[in-house]
Amino acid sequence: MSSKCSMLIETQPLDMWSWEVISSEFQQKMNLNLDEKPKELENPIIKNYLVNPCKVCSEDPCLNYHPGQKPRREILYLGGSRWSYSYKKCLRKKCENPKCPDAHSLEEILYHPKYYKTLKCNYILKDSICERFGKLCPYIHDLEKPQDRQVNPLKINQFDLATFKTTPCPIRKIHNRKICFYYHRPIEKRRNPIKYAYTTEACRKHVCTNLEMCNKCHTNNEYIYHPSVFRKNPCRLNEKCLVKEICPFYHIDRHDRVLDQCGEIEQLINRCEESSKQFSELRNKNSLFQKFLCSMCFGNKSQYILKCGHTKCNECQVSTLCSLCQKPAIPLIKILF
Known part of the structure; x- marks a missing residue:
């Protein structure tokens, strides 16, 4: 196949639901020609916070991640008001897919271009700096204005x-x-x-x-x-x-309804797993409790363990022989609850 023909195949318009399986970098090159670069990416905190490992702390505050901190994926603009991942929390259990369309950490939510500086901070300012998050606070304070995205209304198509x-x-x-x-x-x-x-x-x-x-x-x-x-x-x-x-x-x-149902199914699976764990714990406790029920009536707690191995409560009358095994019914141990 000629190089000219291969170029035509590579530049075919992307299907809006196939972007998850294609590299974000490729989409970025395809779509940035049609859209202006969003002003959110001009903010170094949104663009670089916890994206790269720290070698030498030369800035205050340092935007790179240090040992013990979870790295944050770089947010890329894909064009058409789309980003490489959203600020919604991923519902998949222990998802490590770097191209997952949902957020994997609290930092990926708070410092997302659509979420950053949109909610009010609950902490006060001390010397014009947030006493909880410092200069990296992702919330709005009384002296600040909500982030203005400066979106051209005629270009909104998502x-x-x-x-x-x-x-x-x-x-x-x-x-x-x-x-x-x-x-x-x-x-x-x-x-x-x-x-x-x-x-x-x-x-x-x-x-x-x-x-x-x-x-x-x-x-x-x-x-x-x-x-x-x-x-x-x-x-x-x-x-x-x-x-x-x-x-x-x-x-x-619609494909988005299928994706919504997948998320709902994953939530149901997680709930079923939690219910299964709780049920197994209760079953173990119940089996342990059954061992200390009266062997005669199975309704009351056992008070004595007989020499033959069976148990009895105070209400069950036992003669000289055990009614279950016909062995001498001699109380051996008194159980104290």
């Missing part, structure tokens, strides 16, 4: 459940509002479920005084796009659905 319909639409041109990722009226607005912990229960107050801190749903979008409800039921329109990319219901032909 659905994100956390940010969908959470900000007002900045697009001034005429566009299709049904598939727009921003809200245009207050009735469309929803809160980020990661920042605000609210349930799927509807708020009954006509005018809620808790506003964004309310722990209940305020709009229809907050309910149908809640993580505990989102894409748990099938879409009735099926193939006739015109908004499959942002549809809150799952379609049979």
